[in-house]
Amino acid sequence: MTEFARYPSLAGTPVVISGGASGIGESLVRHFAAQGSKVGFVDIAAEAGENLAAELTEAGQTVRFTRCDITDTEAYQAAIAGFAEAHGDALVLVNNAAHDERHDWAEETSASWDQRIAVNLKHAFFAIQAVAPGMVKAGRGSIINTGSISWMIMAPRIPIYEAAKAATHGLTRGMARELGKSGIRVNTLVPGWIMTQRQLDKWLDAAGEKQIEETQALAGRVYPEDCARMALFLAAEDSRMISAQQFLVDGGWAHV
Known part of the structure; x- marks a missing residue:
């Protein structure tokens, strides 16, 4: 990562990341830790989370993992409080x-609707609720909500996910107004089709490759680290006057 920017304002900064054991989340953990941030992350995947935390700790970085189901609001807020005890109040939150x-x-039911909204939207609000008092006290902070281009391009077979991700930017806009006068910035990072291992294993086939070639303006593929580097910028003081916005990291996908 030596060819990319370092952000002095992130050194020693307490950061909380959800879903940090794999995919985009893992890249976020690695990139913030490499900046010298004090990273606390949660995931439901205990083994992967513990292995990542152990690897980075052995490398001399400050990383703490708590196994947590983010749809259990009380447990998640307790995990965030635990990170605050270890690292200090979070000044960066990435709702990933x-x-x-x-x-x-x-085929959806009321129960499945509630579950999908909980895992894709609800936890972000209650994580903000948990970290905001510490940020208000500090007079600064950055909250990064993770959206998706799926609802913009009307991707098939994920309508509740799309509803949650569209609402995510509404949450960003609303909380940017609520918290802005306290020096807290709230923005949305919007990934395109990111080449995580899960996407490669489950969804990317020959038709998908063809779609990327035809629809993405830039050649090549978008990877988790591309999202992580945008998150670093939005977390750092370099973006101190940017709030209530959404930032697409999608290779220039044609939005129709």
């Missing part, structure tokens, strides 16, 4: 956790 499981709208 989500699950883009395909679903058929005709």
Whole structure:
């Protein structure tokens, strides 16, 4: 990562990341830790989370993992409080956790709706609620919500996920107004089709490769680290006067 920017304002900064054990989340953890931030992250995948934390700690970085189901609000807020005890109040929150499981709208129930909203939207609000008092006290902070281009391009078979991700930017705009006078910035990072291992294993086939070639303006593929580097900028003081915005990291996908 030596060819990319270092942000002095992130050194020693307490950071909380959800869904940090794999995919984009893992890259976020690695990139913030490499900046010298004090990283606390949660994930439901205990083994992967513990292994990542152990690897980075052995490398001399400050990383703490707590196994947590982010749909359990009390447990998640308790985990955030634990990170604050260890690292100090979070000054950066990255609401990364989500699950883009395909679903058929005709077969959904009230319970499955609630579950999908909980894993893709609800936890972000209650994480903000947990970290905001510390940020208000400090007079600064950055909250990064993770959106998706899926609702912009009307991707098939994920309508509840798309509803949650569209609402995420509404949450960003609303909380940017609520918290802005306290020096807290709130923005949305919007990934395109990111080449995580899960996407490669489950969704990327020959038709998908063809779609990327035809629809993405830039050649090549978008990877988790591309999202992580945008998150670093939005977390650092370099973006201190940017709030209530959404930043697309999608290779220039044609939005129709």
